[in-house]
Amino acid sequence: MANRxxxxxxxxxxxxKLFAERGFSETSLRLITSKAEVNLASVNYHFxxxxxxxxxxxxxxxxxxxxxxxxAIVAVxxxxxxxxxxxxxxxxxxxxLDLNQLRAEGTTTxxxxxxxxxxxxxxxxxxxxxxxxxxYLGLFVNAVAESxxxxxxxxxxxxxxxxxxxxxxxxxxxxxxxxxxxADFGEHNDIEAVIRKVIPYLSxxxxxxxxxxxx
Amino acid sequence: MANRxxxxxxxxxxxxKLFAERGFSETSLRLITSKAEVNLASVNYHFxxxxxxxxxxxxxxxxxxxxxxxxAIVAVxxxxxxxxxxxxxxxxxxxxLDLNQLRAEGTTTxxxxxxxxxxxxxxxxxxxxxxxxxxYLGLFVNAVAESxxxxxxxxxxxxxxxxxxxxxxxxxxxxxxxxxxxADFGEHNDIEAVIRKVIPYLSxxxxxxxxxxxx
DNA sequence: GTTTAATTTAAACGAGTGTTTTAAATAGAT
DNA sequence: ATCTATTTAAAACACTCGTTTAAATTAAAC
Numbered sequence: 001m002a003n004r005x006x007x008x009x010x011x012x013x014x015x016x017k018l019f020a021e022r023g024f025s026e027t028s029l030r031l032i033t034s035k036a037e038v039n040l041a042s043v044n045y046h047f048x049x050x051x052x053x054x055x056x057x058x059x060x061x062x063x064x065x066x067x068x069x070x071x072a073i074v075a076v077x078x079x080x081x082x083x084x085x086x087x088x089x090x091x092x093x094x095x096x097l098d099l100n101q102l103r104a105e106g107t108t109t110x111x112x113x114x115x116x117x118x119x120x121x122x123x124x125x126x127x128x129x130x131x132x133x134x135x136y137l138g139l140f141v142n143a144v145a146e147s148x149x150x151x152x153x154x155x156x157x158x159x160x161x162x163x164x165x166x167x168x169x170x171x172x173x174x175x176x177x178x179x180x181x182x183a184d185f186g187e188h189n190d191i192e193a194v195i196r197k198v199i200p201y202l203s204x205x206x207x208x209x210x211x212x213x214x215x
Numbered sequence: 216m217a218n219r220x221x222x223x224x225x226x227x228x229x230x231x232k233l234f235a236e237r238g239f240s241e242t243s244l245r246l247i248t249s250k251a252e253v254n255l256a257s258v259n260y261h262f263x264x265x266x267x268x269x270x271x272x273x274x275x276x277x278x279x280x281x282x283x284x285x286x287a288i289v290a291v292x293x294x295x296x297x298x299x300x301x302x303x304x305x306x307x308x309x310x311x312l313d314l315n316q317l318r319a320e321g322t323t324t325x326x327x328x329x330x331x332x333x334x335x336x337x338x339x340x341x342x343x344x345x346x347x348x349x350x351y352l353g354l355f356v357n358a359v360a361e362s363x364x365x366x367x368x369x370x371x372x373x374x375x376x377x378x379x380x381x382x383x384x385x386x387x388x389x390x391x392x393x394x395x396x397x398a399d400f401g402e403h404n405d406i407e408a409v410i411r412k413v414i415p416y417l418s419x420x421x422x423x424x425x426x427x428x429x430x
Numbered sequence: 431g432t433t434t435a436a437t438t439t440a441a442a443c444g445a446g447t448g449t450t451t452t453a454a455a456t457a458g459a460t
Numbered sequence: 461a462t463c464t465a466t467t468t469a470a471a472a473c474a475c476t477c478g479t480t481t482a483a484a485t486t487a488a489a490c
Contacts, residue, residue, distance in 0.1 A: 007467080025240065029448065039469055044449060046467090119334050119384070123391075154400035155412070161392055162381045162416050169334070169380025176338075177376055185369035197370070201377050201420040208419035222437080243477065254439055259479060261437095 008046045010036040013103075016057045020112035024054055024120050055128050058117060061110040062129070064102060066136040068095040073143050085147040085203040088140075093195055108174065108191045115172030118164065148207045159206045170198060223261045225251040228318075231272045235327035236390075239269055239335050270343050273332060276325040277344070279317055281351040283310040288358050300362040300418040303355075308410055323389065323406045330387030333379065363422045374421045385413060 014036035018027040029050055033040045047053040072091045076083050099106035117125040130137065145156055170177065178189050189197070229251035233242045244265055248255045262268040287306045291298050314321035332340040345352065360371055385392065393404050404412070 028446080030446090039467095040448095041450080041470085042468065050448065119387075154396065154402050157396060157400065158392070158409070158412050159416055161388075162385060162413060165381045165384025166377045166420075167380075169384050170377060172334070173376075177373070181369065181372060185372065187369050194373070197373050198377060200423050200426055201374055204423035205381075205416040205420035208415050211415055244479090245477080254437095255478095256440085256480080257438065265478065 007036075007038050007042050010038055011043055011046065011053070012057055012060060015053055016060070016109055016113065019054065019057060019116060020109045023116050029053075051124065054117075054125065058113055058125065058128070059132070061099065061102075061106075061113065062133055065095055065099060065110065066133050068098065070136045070139050073139060077143060083143075083147060085144065085207050086199060088143050088147050089199045089203055093192070093199075096195065097192060108171075111167070111171035111191070112174065115168040115170075118168045119172060144206065150209065151207065152210075155210065156206075163202050163206060166198065166202060170194065222251075222253050222257050225253055226258055226261065226268070227272055227275060230268055231275075231324055231328065234269065234272060234331060235324045238331050244268075266339065269332075269340065273328055273340065273343070274347070276314065276317075276321075276328065277348055280310055280314060280325065281348050283313065285351045285354050288354060292358060298358075298362060300359065300422050301414060303358050303362050304414045304418055308407070308414075311410065312407060323386075326382070326386035326406070327389065330383040330385075333383045334387060359421065365424065366422065367425075370425065371421075378417050378421060381413065381417060385409065 011032065015027070015032045018032055018035065029043050030040060033043060043050070043053055047056055069092055072095055073088065076087060076091045080087070096107050096111070099110050103109070117129070141156075141160065144160065145151070145153070148156070151159065174191065174194060178194070182188050226247065230242070230247045233247055233250065244258050245255060248258060258265070258268055262271055284307055287310055288303065291302060291306045295302070311322050311326070314325050318324070332344070356371075356375065359375065360366070360368070363371070366374065389406065389409060393409070397403050
């Protein structure tokens with residue numbers, strides 16, 4: 001067969017779509033290769049294993065998003081050293097939406113992949129992300145911590161994981177939720193609308209004073 | 216072999232532990248039956264299928280928790296018709312901790328199972344929970360909604376799912392998180408401590424005024 | 431105590447998985 | 461055009477999974 005557009009790319013494109021929709025372990029290599037119209041063995045030839053394919057799919061997004069997000073955060077903090085928590089979270093909106101220019105439905109796909117990645121795959125994707133993109137994560141965590149200086153580090157640790165849970169769960173089931181919301185309340189939400197809904201929720205939770213302080 | 220303590224119960228006990236630790240699809244029937252020291256086929260004999268075993272494991276907790284939680288909420292609202300959001304969420308703490316008297320590590324196991332249930336199993340557990348325990352869920356949703364009357368229903372729908380995400384994700388990975396927290400910050404948190412951390416976070420997020428209102 | 435029903439056992443089934451192998455086809459370099 | 465390395469192709473491998481079957485055992489009923 002003639003050399004049609006890069007087998008490797010065809011695999012990645014088909015895989016990311018299916019992974020986002022159905023999760024990693026629920027997506028077989030046979031399904032991916034049939035959608036991509038390539039041979040089954042080509043996955044192991046080009047990527048070595050399914051595990052490495054999953055990492056490659058995520059890396060293709062993270063390599064674009066992480067530097068862009070880091071730049072945006074640095075820029076915001078240069079403008080305003082006391083940027084609010086809302087402002088820090090909002091900084092991520094543009095880099096997220098820019099992924100739609102990278103690929104169709106890029107933003108949704110990326111966020112769903114991220115959700116699947118943290119939920120499934122007992123730790124190996126967590127490890128991959130924190131070791132390969134740890135500096136970016138640290139930058140973000142610092143920015144959040146300094147925007148809520150009244151929250152001690154140990155408490156912030158928990159609250160950021162609460163936040164991670166909110167984002168990851170919401171995005172992994174975003175499609176189902178928007179459908180229900182449309183059916184029950186008649187309001188249509190695209191991915192940007194959902195992101196803009198979640199930001200105030202997150203910053204309120206992260207920055208709420210400790211109960212000891214209140215009493 | 217002599218009639219040792221109920222095969223059915225042995226299966227349920229082994230299954231709930233493994234399901235909570237590793238998730239449903241990552242736990243094979245062979246692993247369950249070997250831990251329970253029963254024959255492989257007895258699962259299908261007593262429960263019909265793996266899917267029905269999963270439901271039975273969850274039902275054993277939900278049948279205890281849901282009525283207890285509903286009673287607690289009704290009681291709190293009778294005492295104080297204007298109970299705060301924090302009070303509504305806190306109402307669930309006692310019924311949750313009471314599960315530790317039902318079985319060892321009952322609270323943690325139940326919350327982890329709930330998390331796995333909503334994350335995995337593309338919808339069939341969601342359906343099972345909402346159809347079998349929908350009245351209890353409705354009671355809770357109403358209590359929350361009336362404690363935050365400034366949040367319109369459509370917005371509340373989203374925020375409650377954000378909340379669900381926080382709880383589900385946190386609990387599904389509670390073991391890993393408490394370990395990290397202990398290693399990094401030297402503070403030990405049992406399941407009750409985590410629950411008490413998450414409540415102010417949740418009520419702050421759910422009740423935060425809409426951004427339109429603020430501007 | 432015999433018969434009947436309920437339960438446990440061991441073995442196999444059939445379908446699905448990721449991966450490997452071996453050969454054929456294609457591309458690029460000389 | 462020939463040689464070499466890369467890529468694609470079809471098939472088989474080795475394994476795990478949930479489920480089913482049919483015989484053996486145990487418990488219950490009469």
